[in-house]
Amino acid sequence: MSPAATVEGVWRALLGRRVAALALGLAAVALLFVIDLGTGPARLSPGEVAAALLGRAFEPTTSAIVWSIRLPMAVLGLLVGAALGLSGAVVQTVLANPLASPYTLGLAGAAGFGAALAIVLDLPLPVAGELRIVLVAFLVALFAAGLLLLLGRLRDGRPEVIVLAGLAILFLFQALLSLLQYLATPEALAQIVFWLFGSLARASWSKNALLAVALSVALPALLRLAWRLSALRLGEERAAALGARPGALRLEALAWVSFLTAAAVAFAGTIGFVGLVAPHLARALVGEDQRFLLPTAALAGAFLLLAASIASRAIVPGSILPIGILTALVGVPFLLGLVLRRPSGSRP
Amino acid sequence: MIRVENLRVVLAGRPVLEGVSLTVEAGEIVALLGPNGAGKSTLLRAVAGLVPSRGRIALGPDGQGCRLAFVPQETAAPRGLSLLEIVLLGRLGRLGFAVGPADLEAAGRALAAVGLEPLAGREAATLSGGQRQMAYLAQALAAEPEAMLLDEPLSALDLRHALEVAELLRRLVRERRLACLLVLHDLNAAARMADRLVLLRDGRILAEGPAASILRPHNLAALYGIEAALLDGPDGAPVVLPLRPLGAGREAA
Numbered sequence A: 001m002s003p004a005a006t007v008e009g010v011w012r013a014l015l016g017r018r019v020a021a022l023a024l025g026l027a028a029v030a031l032l033f034v035i036d037l038g039t040g041p042a043r044l045s046p047g048e049v050a051a052a053l054l055g056r057a058f059e060p061t062t063s064a065i066v067w068s069i070r071l072p073m074a075v076l077g078l079l080v081g082a083a084l085g086l087s088g089a090v091v092q093t094v095l096a097n098p099l100a101s102p103y104t105l106g107l108a109g110a111a112g113f114g115a116a117l118a119i120v121l122d123l124p125l126p127v128a129g130e131l132r133i134v135l136v137a138f139l140v141a142l143f144a145a146g147l148l149l150l151l152g153r154l155r156d157g158r159p160e161v162i163v164l165a166g167l168a169i170l171f172l173f174q175a176l177l178s179l180l181q182y183l184a185t186p187e188a189l190a191q192i193v194f195w196l197f198g199s200l201a202r203a204s205w206s207k208n209a210l211l212a213v214a215l216s217v218a219l220p221a222l223l224r225l226a227w228r229l230s231a232l233r234l235g236e237e238r239a240a241a242l243g244a245r246p247g248a249l250r251l252e253a254l255a256w257v258s259f260l261t262a263a264a265v266a267f268a269g270t271i272g273f274v275g276l277v278a279p280h281l282a283r284a285l286v287g288e289d290q291r292f293l294l295p296t297a298a299l300a301g302a303f304l305l306l307a308a309s310i311a312s313r314a315i316v317p318g319s320i321l322p323i324g325i326l327t328a329l330v331g332v333p334f335l336l337g338l339v340l341r342r343p344s345g346s347r348p
Numbered sequence B: 001m002i003r004v005e006n007l008r009v010v011l012a013g014r015p016v017l018e019g020v021s022l023t024v025e026a027g028e029i030v031a032l033l034g035p036n037g038a039g040k041s042t043l044l045r046a047v048a049g050l051v052p053s054r055g056r057i058a059l060g061p062d063g064q065g066c067r068l069a070f071v072p073q074e075t076a077a078p079r080g081l082s083l084l085e086i087v088l089l090g091r092l093g094r095l096g097f098a099v100g101p102a103d104l105e106a107a108g109r110a111l112a113a114v115g116l117e118p119l120a121g122r123e124a125a126t127l128s129g130g131q132r133q134m135a136y137l138a139q140a141l142a143a144e145p146e147a148m149l150l151d152e153p154l155s156a157l158d159l160r161h162a163l164e165v166a167e168l169l170r171r172l173v174r175e176r177r178l179a180c181l182l183v184l185h186d187l188n189a190a191a192r193m194a195d196r197l198v199l200l201r202d203g204r205i206l207a208e209g210p211a212a213s214i215l216r217p218h219n220l221a222a223l224y225g226i227e228a229a230l231l232d233g234p235d236g237a238p239v240v241l242p243l244r245p246l247g248a249g250r251e252a253a
């Protein structure tokens, strides 16, 4: 065989494996999505769920439960999980740090402070209630992201500078949050604490639509950087030699991630662990080709969050535990599984 | 063509290169020799535009720039990327989101040139050190460059592979009229594969010219602080036999 033919065969096999992994992820997420819709005080079979989704439910209550209660929450879970998984993969790649997550950037702390601010103070804003908390959380997180990128830019987007700046931002806003909590009335304090847990119960179609728009802008933008991000895995000097412009790349990718994380955190509170574990899960499936890693990490994030969401309703029947408590409980077994799997070596 | 004039590089407040000028014509291999820390890698980085420098750097026949491939010294490879992907990344500037047939063809040719084609699907991190070194050479070849900067491209290769890669480079440089600047520590390999040698010491050029006139005991003493014997090689190129470090010269420096 000619070199071109062998290499083409190898390439096809590689692509085939990755597309299969991506399809598997998609199927797993779809399955959990349907199970999620069926879980709750009224248990619905996958068939009933499908019938309700298609508008052919036998009972109107089933249709109401699925469409107006469970579907918005499930979709929010899907979107938040995808946003956090995708962000986590990008952050780990650009910081060359497997322990990094979207929260390494300190934006969750900023969003938490923003939410608390909106709860405690009567800010003169054109929107009221829930959406007002979301808006302030998002704006404060964006402000923190701006600060982070500015600090990063001053030092050519060097990873260690960004990690330290993120840490500084996290501690700054955590201190401000503690201050607010200390000053808050008992009612406001309870509201803040509940917000910080992270929950999908605040889902609504308008929020879902906004998050879906954010995701559908950020994902293609990040995919356009995919080859350069892959080159970054070869190390700073080699990436620069190949023309990936690591400093600028890092800042551009982090700008998108900040935007996504700010939106996810503002809508659902601080849901930890997904952004850390999902990229590892995805990496084990498809390797470091970022064209596949990024979408797979989004799927893995959605998978983990839906799994946590199902668990949050299954563990204590009749009540809904805040999902932020459960993501770690669901994520830890996956992380341990990956840790124990590692020594035998992974295939790309 | 690579032309460097009066190059000066300062790193962390210390001058690393000072008044360096050299030219590598198309179709020519120039070997950069010098002790550890002399500034060889820094010179390549400066030519590749990866460290700030003063002076003039011109690439291409008209000095307007050309496709340049730079292969750094260290050869670590990350987990999760196959050899084929590593080689494809050499074409980063030209890759679309989907890999096209031209990219695969160039990658296939580059892999075949270094004889790593049977390993194309292997995870790069599981390759041996020498194989990784050849993988990164293939990455550079896949870019179809007009000028190449290679930092110690033979350092991890066994005798046969070192000869093969040297031959490959000579052939490519002739056939495609590449300008090739490479750093070597093996003086005998340098004498055989390079058209000219440039000796770099403490960031300055000590001497340059064809191997026969450059590889002289006094130059080797000044460059490395060693005493060396020079033998007549079977093909006319001199053979360097290092004998012992020059104790006094070393301490004085």
Ligand SMILES: Nc1ncnc2c1ncn2[C@@H]1O[C@H](COP(=O)(O)OP(=O)(O)OP(=O)(O)O)[C@@H](O)[C@H]1O
Residues within 6 Å of the ligand: B011, B012, B016, B034, B035, B036, B037, B038, B039, B040, B041, B042, B043, B073
């Ligand atoms: N980023 C840097 N900051 C400060 N000093 C540097 C930096 N990079 C290199 N140097 C210094 O510049 C000098 C030349 O380094 P360089 O890597 O170019 O040497 P070299 O000739 O390639 O050596 P070797 O044969 O060991 O690879 C050394 O003294 C080194 O300490």
Ligand SMILES: [Mg+2]
Residues within 6 Å of the ligand: B040, B041, B042, B073, B151
């Ligand atoms: Mg060096």
